[in-house]
Amino acid sequence: MILDSKIPSGPLEKKWEKHIMDGKLVNPANKRKYDVIIVGSGLAGASAAATLGELGYNVKCFTFHDSPRRAHSIAAQGGINAAKNYQNDGDSVYRLFYDTIKGGDFRSREANVYRLAQVSANIIDQCVAQGVPFAREYGGLLSNRSFGGAQVSRTFYARGQTGQQLLLGAYSALSRQIGLGNVTMYNNSEMLEVVTIDGHARGIITRNVNTGKIERHSAHTVVLGTGGYGNVFYLSTNALNSNVTAAWRAHRKGAAFANPCYTQIHPTCIPVSGDYQSKLTLMSESLRNDGRIWAPKKKGDKRPAHEIPEDERDYYLERKYPSFGNLAPRDISSRAAKEACDDGRGVGDTGLGVYLDFRDAIQRLGESAIRERYGNLFDIYHEITNESAYKQPMRIYPAVHYTMGGLWVDYNLMSSIPGMFVMGEANFSDHGANRLGASALMQGLADGYYVLPYTLPHYLANVPREAAPSTDHPEFVKAEEEVNARTKKLIDNNGKQTVRSFHKRLGKIMWDKCGMARNKSGLQEAITEIQGLKEEYWQDVRVPGTAASLNQSLEIAGRVGDFIELGETMCRDALSREESCGGHFREEHQTDDGEALRDDEKFHHVAAWEYKGENEAPERHVEPLIYESVKLATRSYK
Amino acid sequence: MNILHALFKTSIGKKVIMAVTGLILVGFVIGHLIGNLQIFLPPEKINEYAHFLQSLGKVLWLIRIGLLVAVVLHIWMAVSLVLENRAARKKGYQSQKTLRASYASRTMKYSGLIVFAFIVYHLLHFTVKSTHGEDFYPMTMLHGEKVYDVHTMMVLGFQQPLVSIFYLIAIALLSLHLSHGFSSMFQSLGLRTRSWSGLLEKLAITISVLYFLGNAAIVIAVMTGMVGIQNPDFASCCPVEAHEVANAKH
Amino acid sequence: MKVTLRVWRQENETAQGRFEEYEADNLNPNMSFLEMLDVVNEKLTGDGKDPIAVAHDCREGICGTCSSMINGEPHGPENGVTTCQTYMRSFNDGDVITVEPFRAEAFPVLKDLITDRKAFDKIMQAGGFITARTGSCQDANALPIGKEVADLAMDAAACVGCGACVAACKNSSAMLFVSAKAGQLNLLPQGQPEKDTRVLNMVAAMDEAGFGNCTNQYECSAACPKEISEEFISKLNRDYLIASVRSSVKAKPTTMK
Structure with missing residues (x-):
């Protein structure tokens, strides 16, 4: 597997502009000939669906929630960063970029983070125009607060409900596009498989969680904005239904999973x-x-x-x-x-x-x-x-x-499956080994409003303008069969233990051995334990009810099955990264006063894991991190 | 958008009609009460007032038609809203608590229905004058003109315990209806805001209580004999008890 | 502590539902109501029975998914919280707790305690937005908005779309929801150009969905987990009245019918 980050050449400040100019466009009349599937309706998914629908693409947006407004982005409390320098306290695009790179312990991609800082200011403009009621001062101007890892006040907020307000802003824009018929919304539809044809992502298989009906959807491209995988720990601040299934199914179909061990506590x-x-x-x-x-x-x-x-x-x-x-x-x-x-x-x-x-x-x-x-x-x-x-x-x-790791993407947000794009927390690129506060909202919206709408045409311009593949294509049939077989296995298993009990056990292994502090022997034990848990799961899990009905146990069962597999890969990643950086703290690698000790010589790279098959060890690939502007330094907040 | 459609076919429009017709009817009942309170003055005053109203001719009919339209619309919209509300939840809860709604607000349809029945009776009694025998509608001389002796009509009416009790019940229910309706119409017209909603609620209660007391005072004054028949020609035409009361007064 | 649950069980949208009783024992008063249901469901699953389907997700009172009528009150006995923020310490040892789904024709029951609230999305699609094309916006501070207006808009914007207002209303009216959504945007200067069409279209969609009518009892506000004031309903009434009159009499460009 070759991991080409496709970072444009030229000075850091000009890369994004140059990339936009060098890329191809799809003319307005042709946009409607392209079907775009977007999975997820959080900040990234909703903002992308609204923007692409507005541009004229034929968008189909999917969420397992009963409404796009319920996505977990809604729970973000504190705020969103932007390099507006409204406080006149020395902020700039470069400073936001540098703080974010440093906050990520120099394990994120320079060009991606710079682009993020560049578009951050536009996000605030966009949200205010949509009617997001950010906190204001008496004079009517926007108010800011400070957040961790920064010495300037650049965080915009709406009481303690910033995520809610930003999501509702994106949701309102999405609702408008749904009302206009530019976006078809599929609520209560959980993506259970991605369909690739000739190596390109061309569709998904979903299950309607209200009826149990399995559906095939085809398109010219598939975009995932399906959030993070913190629930692998069972207890987390994530919503109970947040899960890794969409990303994990894509991983099993060929999308590399990058830096899975980077989790934020x-x-x-x-x-x-x-x-x-x-x-x-x-x-x-x-x-x-x-x-x-x-x-x-x-x-x-x-x-x-x-x-x-x-x-x-x-x-x-x-x-x-x-x-x-x-x-x-x-x-x-x-x-x-x-x-x-x-x-x-x-x-x-x-x-x-x-x-x-x-x-x-x-x-x-x-x-x-x-x-x-x-x-x-x-x-x-x-x-x-x-x-x-x-x-x-x-x-x-x-x-x-939060999980900084996620599906590997290049500068265009395209995964290692051609035609499959990944946004927001589901991808890996912007936060390195640790995410600063108020940066998740910034990244989700940056990807959806300002990055994907520019990079998607680069890919689509090369896709023939003929109808999306028929859902009778053998690959769709095969993918649906895989989904049905898995569901049948879960329902017919008739074991003794509940799904939740397995999830709890997995969470305990992960928290104890792959949590705030990790060490070699613990991680090795964890891998063995998780392998055992997986075997036990598929033998002894009990899922009541039927497949063809609303069945919450079945929904969770599928997700926990994927979490177990992910957990093993996370431990492998943590084991192979013989250094401490950001959220990944290896006890063997610390300074005398207990600070994280990086090893830039050996580990200044992205580790991306390739799925090799059921019960096979995944393969570790490396994308070197090339810094043209930032000098690597020991991260100090003293 | 057609304004008639907005008013008659949408949920907010219907409430606006309820509010506007309610406002007209509130104005009417308060005016009516003030007119009636003249019973505490010498009989000529209320008789003059009644005669003045009668003499309005076409204008009186315009007012009557206006009030009738208001009543019809008020009831029509109420029925339509109630039917829609029933249809909006066909299967109810096993248990549902009341969190904040006042007793008055929860009984609007019942208080409204009973008050409507009363209004029909009341109109037959005093306007159409068909509920009682001729004896109950005496005439008197006013500035050399023969007119209805409204003062005596009222006294005669309220001297009948059944009529008085029905009247008191209806007035109590109408006051209850008003205590919600008065502030509710401001809400429906978009004029109730947080800055004065507290005051508005108090005002609504005060007006309702005063309205009840004013009406009740008339009935009670008649029932206790504080106000009696003062028509000197009355001896020849009125029922025995009333006659005695009248004489006692003289 | 120990409680007895009387829970509405209904297999699917068309099935005839019924109440069933469950004992929940060994409870900790610091458990949330949903965690108590988790315990009951684990036991039901272990016993080979169908667990109680209940809508939930974030469990911190912001996603608006959870929606149960607990002892006759939407989201249970405490004020200003959602079902997931209701804790067992609000009940007494030995209580019988009746749990029902939110009920309204516009919110059909899908299973047990789960209802379909897509009617809210339809209302939003009709007008719950400010048209602001991505990338076409002026600098955020170019439009000062007084703190008081911004704060009031935020009060309305706090709505989580759970539907407790509809559930509590004796008439199943959605006025508090619609008024909060429309009110937020109508208060702000950005929302002025589309104000009239917004209220007219949102109210039309609300009526279309089969919600009842507001009779100004304010049960909605009392049940709202975000304690949104009925003042927004008054504002919606006013905005609607003005919009109706204005749209009937205003001059229209020749391009419009």
């Missing part, structure tokens, strides 16, 4: 309270603008927070990273919290928690100012824990939040 989540727990809830990073993180200095200190005097508190982020303090990037903050808890200084019943304290901010600004900024987050915290963060500090602990 978010430092500020509400700690686990019991084994019944189904998901973890994030407390936005924006809280770190005003909250101070600390743990008791004494081990096993069980006093309530207010009884612990100031000099017995360890504000460890401020101590260790004085220049960024509480706004240190996520991977670093998470590891620091883990370190404090491993040291026996954790708080709460489980000892797995640290404090996020607003006492000083409330004293300085008053409770009403804090309520205005974070009221809804404090309410969420109260609902879940029954504690008031106005009166006592929040207890927080890291939790799986």
Whole structure:
């Protein structure tokens, strides 16, 4: 497998412009002759579907949700970055680019990240025009807040519901195109297989989750915007239905999976309270603008927070990273919290928690100012824990939040299957080994509004302008048979254990051995354990109900089956990456004071895994990262 | 877009018609009450007022037709809305709690129906004058003209306990109807905002209570004898008890 | 703690439904309502029975998927939360809890507690947008919007599209949803050019979908997990009235019928 990133030549600042000029166009009359399948209706999927529909392509958009508005992008809280420099505090496209590259621990692609920073400003313009109610100052101008890993205020936000508002903006644009007939929307349709004809992606197989009906859809190109795979850990901040199935099915059909071990553990989540727990809830990073993180200095200190005097508190982020303090990037903050808890200084019943304290901010600004900024987050915290963060500090602990890895794509966002494009969290290219806060929304919308609409014609211009292949083509028949066989196996299995119990076990293996800290022997064990789990799964899982009806157990069963396979590849990736970088922390590779120790000589590359067959080890391919502008440096936030 | 279609065929349009006709009817019932309160003045006042209304001729008929149209539209729209609302949830809940809706708002259709029945009776009683015998509709001399003695008609009417009780019940229900309707029409016309919705609710309650008290005062005043028959010619034509009350007053 | 559930079970859209009782034992008061259902469903699956189908996804009160009528109240007894944010500590040990799907003809029941709310999407497609072609927009700060207006628009925009307003309304009216969506855009300067067509088309789509009529009881606001004010309904009524009158009398270009 050859991984050609197709990065344009020329100076960094001119690459995107040059690429647009060098690429081919599809003339307006011909656009309607092309059918485009978009799977997913989150920020990337909805914005791409709306934009491509508007341009005149014949778009078919699919989501397993009952409405495109339910995609998990909706849950993003804190904000979206853009190099607007509205605060006059020294921001620029280059600074956003550099912060993002550095935040990703120099493991992302330079040209992609620069393009992301370039189009970031347009996203804000677009969203405001759509009526997204961003926070504003009294004078009517847009307001900004700071986020981790940056020393400028460049994050735009809509209370604690920025993802919701951006998604609803894209959804409204999509709704308009659906109403106009330019986009056909397929709700409740879960993609279960991709169809390739002569090596090119030409269609998908879906299952209508309401009726169980299996459908074939053909097109000239297939675009995935299907989100991340954090739920491989069972407990994460992802929505319960977020899954890897679409991406994994594409992977099995030839799309390389890049850097799967890069997972983001978010430092500020509400700690686990019991084994019944189904998901973890994030407390936005924006809280770190005003909250101070600390743990008791004494081990096993069980006093309530207010009884612990100031000099017995360890504000460890401020101590260790004085220049960024509480706004240190996520991977670093998470590891620091883990370190404090491993040291026996954790708080709460489980000892797995640290404090996020607003006492000083409330004293300085008053409770009403804090309520205005974070009221809804404090309410969420109260609902879940029954504690008031106005009166006592929040207890927080890291939790799986985002996956930087994903399907490998080139500069055009095309995967290693020709004709299949991948956007948003589902691809891998922009965040390296760690994503900075408020960058996921930026990337999802950048891909959908501004990148894919320019790069898709480069491919389509070479596709004959004849009708999309017939769904009676043998490849469609074969793909549908594969789906049916898998479904039948699950339904007829009649085992003893529930799908959820397998998912929990997988999650535990992943969290313990491929979580915040990883080591060689743990990863090797994990691979063996997951292989065993997979075998057991297909022998003993019990899926009640029938295939031809609404069957939530069946939906989850298919997804968990794919998560198990993914988990093994993640562990292989983590095992082979003999360095620490960003969210990937190998205990063998750390500095004396416990910081991540990169090995740029051996690992300044993307690892992309090729599927080799059922129960075969996947093959690791390498795309070297070539930096023309940025000098590799040790990432320091001190 | 055709404005008639917007008003008669859409959910918001129908509510606008409800609100506008409601406003007309609220105006009418309040005016009617103020007119009736003249019963506490010397009989000539209310008789003069009634005669003035009668003498309007075509204008009176215009007003009557206007009110009739308002009532018909109000009821027509109400029936149409209720039918649509029923159709919008054919299978109901096993249990459904009321979270915030007032008692008045939940009983609009019943209070409305009973008030409508009352209005029919009321019109037959005092306008068509067909519910009672001729004795109940006496005449009197006013500025040398022979006119209906409305003052005595009212007293005679409310001296009958059944009529009074029906009247009181209807007025109570109409007040209840108003307590929701009065603020509701502002909402339907888009004039109720958060800045004064609290005040509006209070105003609605106050107006409804005052409306009830004003009407009840007339009935109670007659029933307790505080207001009696003052028509000197009356002895020859009125029922015995009423006659006695009238004499007692003199 | 322990509770008894009376749950609406219905195999599919056309099947006759019924209530069934389940015991849920050994519950932790800090469990969410949906986590309690997870436990019940694990047991049902283990016993070879069909688990209760229930709509859910994000479990943090923002996606709007979850939609259950719990003891006669949409999303359960607490104010300002969704079903997934309802915790067992809101109930007492030994309670009997009745769980039903949201009911309205416009929201047919698909299975058990899952309803089809695509009617909301149809309303949005009719006019719930500002036409802003990708790439054609001016600088975001070129259009100052007062904080008060922006905040009010955000109040409306907080709607998660769950349908609790319809479920709570005695008439199954969708006015709170439509008014929140239209209100957000109508408040903002960007939304002015399409304001009249927006309200006319959205209300037409709402009526078309078979929702009931608003009778100003404000059950919707009381049930709304985002506590959206009925003031937006008043605003929609006003905007609609003005749009109807204006569209009837205004001068039209020759290119329009």
